Amino acid sequence: MIWTNAVIQGLLLGGLYAIFACGLSLMFGVMRLVNLAHGDLGVLGAYFAIILVEHLGGNPLWTFAAVIPVAALVGYLLQRFLLDHALNGGELSPILVTFGLSIIIENLLQQTFGANDQSLNIGALSYQSWKIASDIYVGRLNVIIFVVAVLVIVALQLFLSRTPAGRALRATADNRRAAALSGIDPKRTRAMATAIALATVAVGGLFLAMRSSFAPTSGSADLLFAFEAVIIGGLGNLWGTLVGGLVLGVAQTVGSQINPADGILIGDLVFLAVLAFRPQGLIASRSVAVR
Amino acid sequence: MSDLLTGQHDVSVTRGTLGSRVALGVGIAVVVALIFAPAVAGDSATNNLTQFLILLIMAIGWNLVAGYGGMVSIGHQAFIGFASYAVLDLSIHGVLAWYAVPMAIVLAGLISIPVSWLAFRLRGGYFAIGTWVIAQVFQLVIAQQSNLGGGAGASLNDLNNLNPINRDNVTYWFALGLTVLSLGVTALLLRSRVGMALVAVRDEEFSAAATGVNVVRTKRLVFILSAAICGGAGALLCLSNLEVQPNSAFSIQYSAFMIFMVLVGGIGSFEGPIIGAIIFFVLQQSLASYGAWYLVILGGFAIIVTLWLPRGIWGAIDPHHRRSLVPLRHRIDYDDIE
Numbered sequence: 001m002i003w004t005n006a007v008i009q010g011l012l013l014g015g016l017y018a019i020f021a022c023g024l025s026l027m028f029g030v031m032r033l034v035n036l037a038h039g040d041l042g043v044l045g046a047y048f049a050i051i052l053v054e055h056l057g058g059n060p061l062w063t064f065a066a067v068i069p070v071a072a073l074v075g076y077l078l079q080r081f082l083l084d085h086a087l088n089g090g091e092l093s094p095i096l097v098t099f100g101l102s103i104i105i106e107n108l109l110q111q112t113f114g115a116n117d118q119s120l121n122i123g124a125l126s127y128q129s130w131k132i133a134s135d136i137y138v139g140r141l142n143v144i145i146f147v148v149a150v151l152v153i154v155a156l157q158l159f160l161s162r163t164p165a166g167r168a169l170r171a172t173a174d175n176r177r178a179a180a181l182s183g184i185d186p187k188r189t190r191a192m193a194t195a196i197a198l199a200t201v202a203v204g205g206l207f208l209a210m211r212s213s214f215a216p217t218s219g220s221a222d223l224l225f226a227f228e229a230v231i232i233g234g235l236g237n238l239w240g241t242l243v244g245g246l247v248l249g250v251a252q253t254v255g256s257q258i259n260p261a262d263g264i265l266i267g268d269l270v271f272l273a274v275l276a277f278r279p280q281g282l283i284a285s286r287s288v289a290v291r
Numbered sequence: 292m293s294d295l296l297t298g299q300h301d302v303s304v305t306r307g308t309l310g311s312r313v314a315l316g317v318g319i320a321v322v323v324a325l326i327f328a329p330a331v332a333g334d335s336a337t338n339n340l341t342q343f344l345i346l347l348i349m350a351i352g353w354n355l356v357a358g359y360g361g362m363v364s365i366g367h368q369a370f371i372g373f374a375s376y377a378v379l380d381l382s383i384h385g386v387l388a389w390y391a392v393p394m395a396i397v398l399a400g401l402i403s404i405p406v407s408w409l410a411f412r413l414r415g416g417y418f419a420i421g422t423w424v425i426a427q428v429f430q431l432v433i434a435q436q437s438n439l440g441g442g443a444g445a446s447l448n449d450l451n452n453l454n455p456i457n458r459d460n461v462t463y464w465f466a467l468g469l470t471v472l473s474l475g476v477t478a479l480l481l482r483s484r485v486g487m488a489l490v491a492v493r494d495e496e497f498s499a500a501a502t503g504v505n506v507v508r509t510k511r512l513v514f515i516l517s518a519a520i521c522g523g524a525g526a527l528l529c530l531s532n533l534e535v536q537p538n539s540a541f542s543i544q545y546s547a548f549m550i551f552m553v554l555v556g557g558i559g560s561f562e563g564p565i566i567g568a569i570i571f572f573v574l575q576q577s578l579a580s581y582g583a584w585y586l587v588i589l590g591g592f593a594i595i596v597t598l599w600l601p602r603g604i605w606g607a608i609d610p611h612h613r614r615s616l617v618p619l620r621h622r623i624d625y626d627d628i629e
Contacts, residue, residue, distance in 0.1 A: 034416020036365075085598050092558070095363045095416050096550060096597045103547050103590030107583040220543065224427065227420040231413070265431040268424055272409055275421070279412045 005136045006257040007250050012142040014249025015149030016211065018242045019204040020226035021233075022156055023197030025241050028230075029173045030193040031087060033094045037101040038226060040219030041198055042205030044105055045071050047113060049120055049206055060120040064206060068199050075198030079191040087190075102219065109216035117213035126210065145207045152200055153242050160238075169193055228271040234281020243283055306482075306619075325467055329460045337463050341531050343572045344466035345524045346548065350556070350564035350571075351473045352520030353549035358559035359481065360513040361493035363415075365546040366422025367521045369406065369429040372540035374399040374522035375529040376433055382449040383438065392465060392526045399522020400515050407514045411507065423543070430541035444536030447529055462530045469523045476516065478561065481619045489513060493559070521549075544586075551589045554596045557603030561619055566604050 024038050035041075048070065049063035086097040122141070129137040160166035171179035172189045180186050208214055208222065225248060233244025248267050255266025274281065329337045349371065357363050377395035382388045406425055413421040434442045450458050480486050488509045491499035500506050529535050548571065556567025578585035596603060602610075 028416070032415070034420065036416065036419065082594075089598060089601055091361070091415060092357065092363050093597050093601065095419050096554060097594050098416075099365060099419075099547070099550060100590040100593035100597070103593070104587050107586040107590070111583040111587070220423075224420065224424050227417070228424065231417070231421075261435065265428065265435075268428045268431070271424060272428065275409050275412055 001133075001135055002257060003254070004133075006253045008132075008136060008138060009142070010250030010253035011246050012138060012146045012249070013253060014229075014246035015142075015146035016204060016207055016245075017225045017229045017248050018149045018245030019145075019152055019200060019207065020222050021229035021241045021245055022153060022238055023200040024223075024226045025230045025235065025238070026156070026169075026193055026200075027197045028235075030169055031083075031172075031176075031190050033083060033087060034098070035083075035194075035197070036095065036098040036223065037105060037219070038098075038197070038201055039222030039224075040102045040105040040109075041071070041074070042201035042208070042222055043214055043216070043219040044109070045198075045202035045205040046120070046209035046214055047109060047118075049209065050113075050118060053120065060122050060206075060210065061125075063120075064203070067202050067206060071202035072195040072199040075195040076191045078198070079194035080187070083194065084187060084190065102223075106216050106219060113216065115215060115217075117215050118209070119213040120206065120209040122210050141207075141211060145211065148203065148207070149245070150242070152203065153238050156196070156200070157238050165192060225267070228267065232271055232274045232282060234283045236281075237283060240281055240283035244281065247282065322467070322471055326464070329463055334456050334459055338459055338531065339576075341459070341463045341466045341527070343568065344463075344470045345527050345531070346552065346572060347564065347568040348466070348470055348473050348524040348527070349521055349545060349549050350552040350568045351470070351477060352517040352524065353546075354553045354558065354560075354564045355477055355480075355513055355520065356517035357550075358553060358563070359486075359489050359493060360510055360517070361496075362510065362514065363419045364410075364422040364514075364517075365419045365543070365550070366410070366424070366426035367517065367549065368541050368543060368545040369422070369426035370399045370403060370518040370521040371525035371528065371545050372426075372433070372535075372537070373402055373429055374525035375535045375540045376439055377522075378526045378529040379445060379447055379535050380439060382447055388447060388449040388530060389461065389465070392523070392530065395526040395529075396469075396519050396523045399525070400519035403515045403518030404511075406518070407511050410514075411510070423546075426541055426543075430537050433541075434537040440535075442537060444534060444540075446534040450530070450533065459531075462527065465530065466527050469527065473520045473523065474561075476520075478619065480513075480516065481561070485509060485512060486619070547586065547589060547593075551593055553603075554593055555603055557605030558601075560602070560605045560609075562609075563603050563605045570604075 020039065020042060024035065027033055027035050027038075045067045049060055049067050052063050052066055053060050082097065082101070083094065086094040089097075125141050125144075126139075128140045130140060130143070131137050158166075160170055168179065168184045168189050169192065171182070171184055172186060176186060179189070204222070205214075208218070229244035229248050230241055231244070232247050233240030233242065247270065251270040252263040252267040256263035258266070325340070328340060332340065349367075353364070353367055356367070374395040377398045378388060378391040381391035381394055386394065406422075410418060410421050410425060433439060439445055481489070488499065488504040491502070491504055492506050492509055496506055525540070528540070552567035552571045553564055554567070555570055556565065557563030574585070574589075578588065581588075600607060
């Protein structure tokens with residue numbers, strides 16, 4: 001029974017990783033840019049929510065409405081004023097620029113908020129749970145996070161496949177020059193991708209803050225988990241990213257069940273095993289905007 | 292230029308220049324002076340010099356993999372920490388710490404081979420994060436070895452009965468020797484056939500492959516060498532700190548430091564890491580009291596230099612590769628043209 005429980009909790013945790021991961025793979029798909037500050041930007045959103053709640057009060061759940069649009073705007077501006085320049089500077093430059101950004105964000109947060117763990121207290125929702133078997137309980141918040149994760153992925157998939165803007169993103173991902181030749185504004189498309197990526201990672205950051213605690217350096221860990229989810233699932237499709245997140249979540253909780261200190265390590269080893277034996281990922285790629 | 296086409300010219304291909312010969316002389320003089328530095332400098336200055344040389348060795352290693360290999364690794368702290376622990380482990384098993392240093396370097400090079408099998412499946416930014424994950428695995432695995440002190444780390448007790456000043460001096464000479472060795476290996480590698488292949492691969496991988504360069508083997512060789520060099524820095528860290536602790540031995544900050552030094556000095560140039568390490572060391576000493584702000588400044592510098600001074604300070608001094616202090620390139624001189 002403890003193993004069933006571990007798997008269920010792992011699936012729920014995996015939903016959070018999938019939220020973190022989908023923006024990372026969207027940006028990589030559209031502009032071949034791996035944003036090493038991705039996790040830190042999500043954590044930045046969580047600190048923004050902390051400030052909002054401190055000054056305006058209320059249940060932190062309302063901060064979604066404020067943080068998501070701000071994150072999207074930050075993403076748009078970040079792309080226009082920093083990342084676009086980085087993309088012009090050759091292959092190494094986006095990696096170095098986003099790593100620099102990551103260092104800046106983590107240490108600014110540390111300087112401003114201190115190194116201590118923080119969390120967003122959402123009251124009863126944080127400990128209420130549903131009983132689904134004699135000794136298996138699932139936290140309501142965890143179920144909500146999982147459902148939101150699936151909704152985010154479905155919405156993103158529908159957006160990419162059904163809307164003109166989504167088509168522009170896919171076209172840019174497939175062939176940047178051909179897309180530009182057929183009238184798609186590459187700058188606008190890239191900025192849109194980054195805006196979406198930051199909006200989704202802000203959702204992840206807020207859920208992380210509500211579900212457990214976070215600190216200025218949490219962003220790096222989230223980046224690594226998001227990346228592992230992308231690679232385990234397979235570059236090239238959002239369902240793969242969801243599956244990758246779930247596999248990583250299950251690996252970590254089952255690992256923790258074996259030995260409490262081993263959760264992250266077992267997750268890493270599953271990632272390395274996929275890299276070694278199935279480098280294309282568990283779900284093989286179909287060419288879409290997330291590659 | 293018509294002379295070139297008709298063959299009416301006298302072209303000579305050279306490597307050394309007057310500048311490079313002067314630089315070699317100055318370099319030898321500096322190294323000789325540094326050998327005798329502990330006699331004049333006193334213990335704390337010697338220790339500072341050791342810290343500086345360790346940073347310089349890291350920068351040389353990272354410049355090799357990123358600047359010449361074109362692979363941005365943010366996981367080289369894996370080899371730094373691994374070699375630190377290798378020295379500790381060997382000394383626990385009775386190997387004198389001095390002998391453990393070269394062994395740790397070799398071990399760091401060897402462990403980088405299986406790492407490269409995994410990491411080389413990823414490219415660009417994903418390669419960067421992949422190496423980071425691998426470094427995390429190193430840290431998590433070593434933090435569980437209770438004979439190495441687990442998460443709390445352990446002390447290197449091997450050298451306790453030595454006079455501290457003698458010990459610090461020997462560590463310093465080790466650092467100096469490894470610095471010269473790393474620079475020498477880099478120069479020889481770049482002058483060799485492999486070095487030319489490497490620069491070709493970095494600049495245009497497909498063309499290099501098309502002209503018969505074995506791309507993967509060339510990249511792997513550089514990866515292994517850079518891992519061994521960074522391992523040297525890690526082994527020295529163990530000697531100079533006399534303790535190893537997983538969180539600091541595998542700290543991502545080492546990657547931040549290496550990236551900063553190499554970028555600011557000039558990525559992909561021989562001189563860059565030296566300039567970068569000097570600037571970084573001065574900054575580190577003068578900004579240390581500002582806590583996290585100093586890392587914020589480092590991150591800001593990294594971005595600014597990447598965007599506006601992509602070839603770093605050395606690139607600004609020597610924009611056309613004319614003054615190269617180390618004869619790594621072939622120069623073509625047209626004696627009768629102009």
